[in-house]
Amino acid sequence: MDRRAFGDEESEVEQLVLPLRHSGDDLTDYFKRATGKIISLTVTDNSVSMVSVRRKGNLVSLRLHRMFLEAGIDILNEIAEFIKSPKKRTPLLRKFVRQNSNRFLKTMPRKARLRTQGNHYDLQTIYDSINRDYFGGGVSCSITWAVRSPGYAVKKRTLGSYSSQTNTIRITPLLDKRTIPRCFIEFVVYHEMLHADMDTQERKGRRLVHSQEFRRREKLFKQYEKAITWERGRRF
Numbered sequence: 001m002d003r004r005a006f007g008d009e010e011s012e013v014e015q016l017v018l019p020l021r022h023s024g025d026d027l028t029d030y031f032k033r034a035t036g037k038i039i040s041l042t043v044t045d046n047s048v049s050m051v052s053v054r055r056k057g058n059l060v061s062l063r064l065h066r067m068f069l070e071a072g073i074d075i076l077n078e079i080a081e082f083i084k085s086p087k088k089r090t091p092l093l094r095k096f097v098r099q100n101s102n103r104f105l106k107t108m109p110r111k112a113r114l115r116t117q118g119n120h121y122d123l124q125t126i127y128d129s130i131n132r133d134y135f136g137g138g139v140s141c142s143i144t145w146a147v148r149s150p151g152y153a154v155k156k157r158t159l160g161s162y163s164s165q166t167n168t169i170r171i172t173p174l175l176d177k178r179t180i181p182r183c184f185i186e187f188v189v190y191h192e193m194l195h196a197d198m199d200t201q202e203r204k205g206r207r208l209v210h211s212q213e214f215r216r217r218e219k220l221f222k223q224y225e226k227a228i229t230w231e232r233g234r235r236f
C-alpha cells in the first residue's frame with residue numbers, strides 16, 4: 001500500500017479522491033508497525049464475526065472481514081489500539097461495520113441465526129466461563145445450538161463442530177438435557193473452543209484434526225477423566 005493511505009496530513013486530500021483500497025499485505029505491514037507485534041492476518045468473508053483478535057505473547061492472529069480492505073485510517077487505528085489493549089472500546093469500528101454490512105450482505109451467505117439459550121443449558125454462559133478459565137478470554141468466536149437435520153447421526157464427532165469459515169461453534173441440542181452432566185457439555189464446548197483457538201477445522205464425516213498438541217491441551221480440562229468416563233456409558 002501507498003504509505004500515504006495511512007494518513008500523513010499532506011495526503012488527506014488525496015485520500016478523498018483516490019479509492020482507498022488496501023491489500024492484505026498492506027494491512028499486515030500497517031498493524032505490524034502500529035502495534036510492534038508479529039501479525040498473522042486472514043481476510044475473511046465471515047459474516048458472523050467481522051473482527052477477531054487472538055493474542056499469544058507477541059504473536060497476534062487477526063481475522064478481518066474483507067470490508068476492512070476499504071477502511072480509513074481512523075478505523076485501522078482503532079483496531080491497532082484494540083490489538084494492543086483488548087479493553088479499548090471500538091465505537092468507530094462498530095459504526096463502520098454497521099454502515100458496510102448492507103453493502104456486503106448481498107454477496108455473503110445469510111447471517112446465521114445464533115441461539116445460545118437452550119431448555120436446560122445456556123451455551124453463552126458455558127462458553128464465557130471456559131473462555132475465562134482456560135483461554136484468558138482469548139477466544140473470540142460465536143456459539144449456537146445446532147439445528148438438527150433429518151438423519152442426524154449420534155456420533156461423538158457430531159456432538160459439536162467448529163467452522164473456521166464462519167468462526168462458529170455448533171453444539172447438538174441432544175446435549176440440552178438435565179440428564180447430561182454439566183461437566184460433559186462443558187467438555188464438548190471446551191473441545192470445540194480448542195479448535196477455534198488452534199484454528200483447525202473439523203468436518204463431519206472427515207478425518208478429525210486432532211494433533212498431539214490438541215490432545216495434550218484437551219487433557220488440561222479439569223474434569224477430563226470424569227467427562228470421558230461418563231461419555232463411555234452415555235445414553236442420549
Ligand SMILES: [Zn+2]
Pocket residue numbers: 191195202208209210
Ligand atoms: Zn474435534
